[in-house]
């Protein structure tokens with residue numbers, strides 16, 4: 001597994017950079033040079049101020065659950081029922097993830113555990129309880 | 132509008148039924164109508180039907196007239212309505228037709244899991260869909276945070292379902308005409324917690340349409356109702372990046388714009404039709420529109436304040452929950468409902484003495500919201 005020291009972060013963060021990082025158990029976001037807002041996934045401009053002066057940042061891989069739900073009626077392509085989806089707070093950013101293992105509640109500490117890519121090769125980060 | 136429910140009818144015929152009712156109500160025909168503002172969200176995915184504009188125009192005798200088609204997920208036809216109102220206000224047209232149609236039931240040939248995936252296409256393809264997120268899941272995420280912030284309970288959610296089913300039982304056009312109880316709602320299978328089956332609107336087929344005319348021409352029509360404001364706003368998608376997931380900021384921005392145009396405050400609104408795709412969505416909307424205080428949406432529902440006999444009736448039609456939710460038809464169906472209520476023509480579900488109503492139609496995770504104010508013409 002790579003560490004954040006030996007990989008150069010892309011100047012302009014694309015989906016492909018983000019997805020490649022997820023496959024290496026890393027999460028990339030963007031910090032705005034104008035207003036300091038940190039976005040959890042790639043965007044062309046800052047959500048808060050519209051600036052295009054964004055710097056790619058490595059997001060923490062530990063955080064807390066901001067909100068969550070357990071989905072019992074999945075869409076086509078997701079065969080098993082009862083999986084948990086959460087929005088997790090990672091430092092100054094928030095990211096939507098799949099939860100693996102035991103059920104977590106809002107406020108619980110969670111840690112990156114890997115990724116799934118069952119949806120036409122689109123990876124989604126997975127987290128699990130940090131306890 | 133057509134009845135909402137299950138229709139084994141091609142979209143142009145379903146739309147035609149709603150349009151001809153609107154034409155007859157306004158006593159106009161295709162010759163006088165200058166343009167169609169048309170909503171359909173998912174015909175391409177659900178029925179392999181795109182470029183529907185001229186196809187429905189042909190069916191209603193309007194081929195040759197300009198048609199613009201809108202797609203904003205569940206806010207599709209409210210966006211069509213906004214653009215129609217603005218075009219008429221700007222003097223581009225004097226008489227236009229606005230409406231929408233959608234088929235979402237298994238009559239399309241799509242089963243629940245296929246339609247659940249089609250609905251999920253309104254969430255972000257790269258950063259949300261791969262988690263297995265569904266639309267009940269989207270509103271579950273927003274509602275769970277609201278429950279955490281304010282102590283909103285599953286029982287309060289159930290009260291919204293009970294209320295809207297009770298209202299729908301009075302509306303012959305509603306998909307569901309049966310009342311339910313809090314106990315029954317809380318006993319249903321979980322779809323995406325905290326939502327059980329009774330917290331979720333159904334897959335419906337249906338169509339709706341209205342005629343919009345200029346202020347100058349309005350008095351030459353029978354029983355016109357004024358559109359005094361239409362606000363429209365978007366919010367960040369994916370939802371993780373929204374500043375606060377439970378506030379539905381686009382509804383706050385759109386309602387501020389609409390109330391400003393109408394020169395009113397929320398206290399001056401007599402009744403509302405809000406986008407209750409899920410019970411939690413109604414609670415968030417009632418707060419975002421200023422109809423109840425922040426954090427009090429669940430309490431207000433449980434106390435009966437939002438019932439048809441309460442101080443601020445919400446979804447007297449049954450709402451999406453009981454009336455049904457044919458995606459692209461929902462926005463203009465709310466406009467039909469407001470019009471009939473203000474005219475006093477809503478039949479068994481007529482509210483007493485209402486003169487001003489607000490319609491709230493959202494798309495996706497409230498990435499889009501359109502809020503419209505309609506009132507009796509002075």
Ligand SMILES: [Zn+2]
Pocket residue numbers: 032033034035036037046047048049050051
């Ligand atoms: Zn910024």
